[in-house]
Amino acid sequence: MILAVALLSAGGLSAFARDHDDARRAVAAGEIRTLVEILNVVKGKLPGEVVGVKLEREAGAWMYEFRLVDENGRLFVIHVDARTGEVERIKEK
Known part of the structure; x- marks a missing residue:
């Protein structure tokens, strides 16, 4: 989580999207939630510490891809x- 927050501070949501303008438009239009909002929703459901985040489109839908490392x-x-x-x-993996 610390890494995700640091990345947010460094560049915001657009740092994670392939197409920054599309990501900004999607947030502004209410099509997607910001990374901060998503982390608040999923914290406790994730099996470890966030070490990487991407925002991408899969089959026309926006998806956050989190990479996590568990205690093992x-x-x-x-x-x-x-x-x-x-x-x-x-x-x-």
Whole structure:
């Protein structure tokens, strides 16, 4: 979580999107939630500490992709719907 907050401070939401303008428009239009809002929704549901975040489009839908490391050192990739905050899938790498 500390890394995610530091990244937010350094560049905000647009630092995580491939197309910064599209991401800004999506937030302004209410199509997606900001990273801060999503982290508040999913904290406690994630199996470890956030070490990376991306915002991308998958099949036309915006998704946050979180990379987490748990207390045993295992890496997980978690996809979260950027509009609803719903955890879509969790995959161990």
